[in-house]
Amino acid sequence: MSAEPSPQSPWQAATITRIEKRTPRVTSFWFQPSRPFAHLAGQHVDIRLTAPDGYQARRSYSIASAPEAGGGVELAIERLDDGEVSPFFHDVAAVGDEIELRGPLGGHFIWEEGDGGPILLVGGGSGVVPLMAMVRHRTLRNKAVPVALVFSVRIWDEVIFRDELIGLDDRRDGFDLVLTLTREPARRPSDYSRRVDARMMAQAVERLPKAPKLTYLCGSNAFVSAAADALIGVGVPSEIIRTERYGV
Amino acid sequence: MVTRGFFSGRRPPSDTDARIPPGQYLEQGFPVLSAGPTPRVRTEDWSFTLKQGPKPIKKWNWAEFNALPQSKMTRDIHCVTAWTKFNTPWQGVMIDDILADAGIEPPTAYTLALSFDGYSTNVPTKDLVTGKAMVALLYEGKPITPDHGGPARLLVPHLYFWKSAKWVNGLQFTERDEPGFWELRGYHMYGDPWREQRYSSDL
Numbered sequence: 001m002s003a004e005p006s007p008q009s010p011w012q013a014a015t016i017t018r019i020e021k022r023t024p025r026v027t028s029f030w031f032q033p034s035r036p037f038a039h040l041a042g043q044h045v046d047i048r049l050t051a052p053d054g055y056q057a058r059r060s061y062s063i064a065s066a067p068e069a070g071g072g073v074e075l076a077i078e079r080l081d082d083g084e085v086s087p088f089f090h091d092v093a094a095v096g097d098e099i100e101l102r103g104p105l106g107g108h109f110i111w112e113e114g115d116g117g118p119i120l121l122v123g124g125g126s127g128v129v130p131l132m133a134m135v136r137h138r139t140l141r142n143k144a145v146p147v148a149l150v151f152s153v154r155i156w157d158e159v160i161f162r163d164e165l166i167g168l169d170d171r172r173d174g175f176d177l178v179l180t181l182t183r184e185p186a187r188r189p190s191d192y193s194r195r196v197d198a199r200m201m202a203q204a205v206e207r208l209p210k211a212p213k214l215t216y217l218c219g220s221n222a223f224v225s226a227a228a229d230a231l232i233g234v235g236v237p238s239e240i241i242r243t244e245r246y247g248v
Numbered sequence: 249m250v251t252r253g254f255f256s257g258r259r260p261p262s263d264t265d266a267r268i269p270p271g272q273y274l275e276q277g278f279p280v281l282s283a284g285p286t287p288r289v290r291t292e293d294w295s296f297t298l299k300q301g302p303k304p305i306k307k308w309n310w311a312e313f314n315a316l317p318q319s320k321m322t323r324d325i326h327c328v329t330a331w332t333k334f335n336t337p338w339q340g341v342m343i344d345d346i347l348a349d350a351g352i353e354p355p356t357a358y359t360l361a362l363s364f365d366g367y368s369t370n371v372p373t374k375d376l377v378t379g380k381a382m383v384a385l386l387y388e389g390k391p392i393t394p395d396h397g398g399p400a401r402l403l404v405p406h407l408y409f410w411k412s413a414k415w416v417n418g419l420q421f422t423e424r425d426e427p428g429f430w431e432l433r434g435y436h437m438y439g440d441p442w443r444e445q446r447y448s449s450d451l
């Protein structure tokens with residue numbers, strides 16, 4: 001049997017309490033940590049899987065839930081078919097399982113209501129996850145902050161959190177959603193059907209009542225680089241651009 | 249704690265096992281991680297400054313710096329996001345040779361590496377000298393791309409890779425061990441991958 005973790009261990013067991021498919025490739029998992037913690041919007045946790053022979057695999061996952069949301073920590077994990085950890089979650093993990101986790105982690109890619117705005121969020125694929133925590137945090141705490149989210153995915157059915165995001169957009173309370181589908185025609189008047197580029201970034205900035213105070217970009221390295229170059233190209237100062245890159 | 253149903257894993261071949269620190273996995277690619285946009289530093293604008301506290305000791309421009317003796321280092325590197333990459337080949341100027349050109353011995357026990365984009369990271373001076381670290385100018389024989397920290401990045405391969413500051417433009421000797429950008433944001437002050445010193449809560 002597994003040993004009790006020492007009191008100082010940053011790792012703790014968290015129980016999966018709920019699983020919900022978000023898109024064909026992305027599923028949300030809610031975790032109830034044995035030692036609950038407060039996180040900030042944008043932070044991530046590390047997950048560690050241990051095989052019977054002691055072999056371990058660890059990966060980082062952003063927290064999708066707002067800090068003030070009850071009901072545990074939501075992670076939204078995209079399945080990479082030839083990956084090691086993400087297929088485990090999609091194929092094996094079940095409600096009631098205990099998974100080792102540590103966190104919250106990350107002290108840079110975070111937004112708190114006190115940071116103010118307007119803020120511009122740009123996410124590609126599962127890179128929307130930490131941005132979703134920021135959008136939810138804003139909704140629950142400080143609707144006065146204008147937020148524009150540009151969310152790039154390949155097709156309409158891959159828009160993670162789609163109903164929730166469109167519902168928030170429909171409120172017209174200062175949250176603006178722009179979807180850009182790279183492999184399908186746009187479906188809503190505000191949306192695009194191409195990759196993120198400078199003109200799209202210029203138009204996203206114009207949607208805000210004044211120039212953004214902070215900009216958060218998240219996704220694959222290629223996506224983040226393209227979005228950062230586009231923003232800098234239309235005059236957004238690099239000092240206000242924060243990035244989180246999911247690696248390759 | 250054993251995870252229910254996690255069997256296969258992707259174990260490293262046993263002959264490489266000893267080279268992979270705890271909690272790391274072997275990566276064939278070269279992922280890119282950084283806090284902000286990639287700065288495009290032109291070599292015409294590039295410079296490297298040695299400082300003691302706020303006081304500059306010596307400054308080199310690109311041509312002067314490239315004229316210093318260059319060495320090669322091929323090392324395994326370990327990123328805090330858990331990937332390890334074997335045999336990365338670098339070429340650049342050893343910190344020892346930078347100090348020799350400035351005609352100084354290391355004046356203090358601690359150093360902050362400074363970057364063009366305003367970031368910094370702290371490294372004990374002893375981890376930079378005696379052949380342990382360099383300012384790298386080439387990767388795989390070619391100029392380092394901006395994504396990977398070019399024109400020049402620090403290379404301290406025995407520590408987690410965030411210590412190998414990208415877009416490095418100077419070293420500042422400090423009296424105390426002062427946390428840099430990442431260390432102020434929850435990352436470990438030293439960052440030894442073999443002791444899994446990832447975050448400030450790690451011993």
Ligand SMILES: Cc1cc2nc3c(=O)[nH]c(=O)nc-3n(C[C@H](O)[C@H](O)[C@H](O)COP(=O)(O)OP(=O)(O)OC[C@H]3O[C@@H](n4cnc5c(N)ncnc54)[C@H](O)[C@@H]3O)c2cc1C
Nearest residue numbers: 059060061062076077078080082083084085086126129246
């Ligand atoms: C701060 C941070 C936050 C993140 N947040 C999220 C999030 O919210 N949601 C999310 O889905 N992801 C997130 N990620 C990415 C996540 O950490 C994992 O990288 C991702 O889930 C892939 O892990 P994996 O084990 O499934 O795939 P890996 O096994 O890591 O493989 C990734 C890809 O590399 C290839 N590969 C690498 N090595 C090998 C090998 N030896 N053999 C074969 N193929 C190989 C595979 O083809 C695969 O497609 C985040 C990453 C970071 C750094």
